[in-house]
Amino acid sequence: MADLAAPDEGRIEHRLRRDLHAVDELIPGPAVTSDLVADTRRRGAGLLAHRRVTTAVVVVLAVLAVTAVLVSPALGRAQPSSSYRPDLPADPIELGCYPLPRGLTLDFPYQVRSDGDLGGRRVLTLHWDELDAAEVRRRLDTALDRAGLPRDAATVTPFPDLPRDAVVRGTVVLRLPLARLASDDPECQDPATTKRFPPDWAPSTTYG
Template sequence: MSTSLSARQRGRRIVIFGVVGIGIALIAFSSSFGRATPTGSYRPDLPPAALSTGCWPLPSGVRFDFAYQVRVDGDIGDAGQERRRLVMQFDLIDVATAHDRVTRAFIAAGFDQGSVGSGEALAFHKPGVGQVAVKLSALPGTTGDSIVRGTIVLDLPSTRVQSNDPVCSQPFATKRFPPGNPT
């Protein structure tokens, strides 16, 4: 009887060691069994820059040579009298520099500078395009180490979408949000 007990004990020990061995092997090789491979790229793809999509570009030839981001782009006004309102923020330059660079961009694109209103307002005109008004303002509380320094509001002639690209129907890419959207 003592022989059979020791055989049972040996059998249990073999089973226990076998289960423990399989458990250790599973733990050791678990990283290769269906786990995600860390890539370090956990950020979602960002939508393209609004003016780079070709959906609603600036008037032909107008290119800004400073860092900016489009906040909102859309048509305002009554049917048949719509105007395009494009709100941008400029980075790393002051209002005077932004004023000069916006002026140069429109002049280089063939616009004539119109009468300048009060403050930081600009006016431009080009045959075939029409009147463009630009208002620039500094963001309050910015300092020399602030990235975003001011706002540009462009009042442009309204245009239809210029591309059939599917991105043109994505509000976060075009910055053309549906009415009532809290932007």
């Protein structure tokens, strides 16, 4: 097989240049008119102005922001209302607005649901947490014995179908002798604290 002749690179380049020239001549170059120059200059100036304006705006904003931050401590403090996170009222039993009979203690985690007088008795309703019903019953019996009250003064009802990790576990209803207001703490005047809700307070079930 005969060797192929080595390509003559000089000739190829010459040929390419000639073709390119021929093509180049077919494409008319833009006429450099004064309009074109003016238009290009205007666009350039526009871009430059845009960049300058942007830079100026950023610099001014940054200076204003830094100044505002630096002088802010001298302008006083803003006063939030904190109305969306009011302090949690104290536990009414601990506060002692309407004390429990002497000797009766609630030795388990609970929250008071309602308190009030009904048919000559004080009815105090609680939810208890964490413990099982038998344990709460045992602790209540001890406390009732200590207070000299019958054991049936307390009913202990666990919630049905409790999940295993449930924190709140059931309801305790205590039927006790009537109690009088025994504290002049102003919080004791607030039904939201004592849980002695007036009957005209609307249930918290409307959308608002």
